[in-house]
Amino acid sequence: MVSRLKRINFNWKFVLVYIWFYGYSFIKRGPIYVLSYLALPLSLLFFIYLITKGSLIYFAVLGGMISIVTNNALTAVGDISFFKLELKIQELLVSAGVYPIEYLFGISLGNLLFSLPGLLLFIFLGFFYKIFGISLFLWTLLNLFLVMISSTSIAYLVASRLNHVRSSWGIGALLSVILTMLPPLYYPYKLLPTAALYSLLFSPATPASVFLQGILINGKANFFYLIIVIIETMAYPIIALKLGRWES
Amino acid sequence: MGIVTTKNLTKVYPNGTKALDKLNLDLNSRISCIIGRNGAGKTTLIRILSTQLRPTSGKAEIMGYDVVRDREKIRKIICSIPQEVKPVGIASPLEHVAMYLTARGFSIKDALKVSRGVLTELGLGHFMSKPSDELSGGMKRKIFVAMAIASNADLVFLDEPTVGLDPISRLEVWGALRRLRSRVVLTTHYMEEAEALCEEIAIIEKGKVVSSGSLEELMEPLKGKVRVEGYGEMKIGSMNITYLSKKEAKMLLDKYNNDRRISIKPVSLEDVFILSGVEVEKD
Structure with a gap:
């Protein structure tokens, strides 16, 4: 990917302005969207706290962070297909010489910016419940960044293959359940049988969550899962760029 | 070397629809116009010329560059505004135009400066920071005309640029297009638009050019x-x-x-x- 970036003379200016266009303008003019992405993690935090009398609050906070990032990325299925099929913005960008990888970065980082208000709340809770200190917090940020890139790539791949906008929001919601509710975000991964855990590794949220649960909750890092997140962060964008439809 | 040249250009969609049928075209004027009925093939032609869509067979060149082989070079010299393009409701006109200009390689500072200037010129000065979904249909269309004007591209493709505009807005857009330094190829349904703006006109029907030339020749x-x-x-x-x-x-x-x-x-x-x-x- 690095050689490709060099070859195409990567347009960071566009990526930065697209983050402003897609991320900042949504936060500024549509704060209700930010709240909507917070609704599920905060509800689960509430129920988990209530049911477990606070003993699994760590999982609710950690799962909430990963869930915000992944859900924001996956709901981009709707935005990407809407921009392409209905608004024709993608068409405009193709003929302006934008490369799909630049678009992918713009959407990913726009989503990350869009996730920030929710993330800040959960980071505050993380410090409040002493889930992480500064150094462990950096591991968390790294994983969230990787999950954002890989999940957005999945969203781009799916959205770019759709022929009708009408199916996009449904698919986005379905993907969100498959990739964030089934994986061990809100519960200890040790509850899962090994086969089930391995079969859920296709979701970037799974290895990220297992790695973070290991270092933040169990005090033991399993770098195998970090490597999987890194591999997925490289593989999913490559697959998305190979199989996604950029031109008509 | 023509500005736009096509030879036996054919496009058959996967569902079997033949949108272009061995279309031959040679446009050389500063403002050229492609007119035709709905479904005549205008939009397919513009999409192929602007490297969006690949032809099934035949050849098309933009200023000597092949639309398939040299598409990355073509994208550097053209600006193409699709027919049904609409703004993202939550983003402002300024954000749209600046985003487009940085996509074309402008620095962020220049993109903002040029965007503000062109939007003001088109009468959107007071609305440039408002969300686009608060603008009228004509204003929304002008955002994309502003992109074309600001792009400084050698060749601008405009697919039905004044659809939905009121008469005054249409005249404003015409004025802006006349001031453009770029060469322009536009499609339109409005005959008076073609008469008012275009030095060269091609009429297409069922994917073929049925007539072309200057207004006087036609x-x-x-x-x-x-x-x-x-x-x-x-x-x-x-x-x-x-x-x-x-x-x-x-x-x-x-x-x-x-x-x-x-x-x-x-x-x-x-x-x-x-x-x-x-x-x-x-x-």
Whole structure:
């Protein structure tokens, strides 16, 4: 990917302005969207706290962070297909010489910016419940960044293959359940049988969550899962760029 | 080397629809216009020329560059505004135009400066920071005209640029297009737009060019003639029409005792369009 970036003379200016266009303008003019992405993690935090009398609050906070990032990325299925099929913005960008990888970065980082208000709340809770200190917090940020890139790539791949906008929001919601509710975000991964855990590794949220649960909750890092997140962060964008439809 | 040249350009969609059928075109003027009925193939042609869509067969070149082989080079010199493009409701006109300009390689500072200037020029100065979903349909369309003007591209493709604009907004856009330094290829349904703006006109029907040339060249066969409505062998909807010399038309009116159902109008590009082979019903 690095050689490709060099070859195409990567347009960071566009990526930065697209983050402003897609991320900042949504936060500024549509704060209700930010709240909507917070609704599920905060509800689960509430129920988990209530049911477990606070003993699994760590999982609710950690799962909430990963869930915000992944859900924001996956709901981009709707935005990407809407921009392409209905608004024709993608068409405009193709003929302006934008490369799909630049678009992918713009959407990913726009989503990350869009996730920030929710993330800040959960980071505050993380410090409040002493889930992480500064150094462990950096591991968390790294994983969230990787999950954002890989999940957005999945969203781009799916959205770019759709022929009708009408199916996009449904698919986005379905993907969100498959990739964030089934994986061990809100519960200890040790509850899962090994086969089930391995079969859920296709979701970037799974290895990220297992790695973070290991270092933040169990005090033991399993770098195998970090490597999987890194591999997925490289593989999913490559697959998305190979199989996604950029031109008509 | 023409600005736009196509040779036997054909596009067949996967569902079997033949949108372009061995289309041959050579456009060399500063503002050229492609006119045709709905479904004639205008948008498919523009999409192929702007490297959005690959042709099934044939060849198309933009300023000597092949639309398939050299598409990355072409994208550096063109700006293409699709027909149905709409702004993202939550983003402002300034954000749209600046985003587009940075996509084309402008620095962020220049993109903002140029965007503000062009949006003001097009009458959107007071609205440039408002979310686009608060703007009228005409204002939304102007965002994309602003992109074309600000792009500084060598060649601008505009697919139906004034659809949905009120007469004043349309005149403003025409004025802006005339001031453009770029070469322009536009498609339109509005004959008066083609007459007002274009130095060269190509009429396409069923994926083929049926007539092309300057307005004067296209009007030449109708020189000295008038359009007679309410009489004649050609039928458009419920209206019969024919083309006669002024003298013949006067004789006809006298014969029918100035029947109010028969009227005489000067010929225009619309008549060239009607006579150029587009399908009309005949008695």
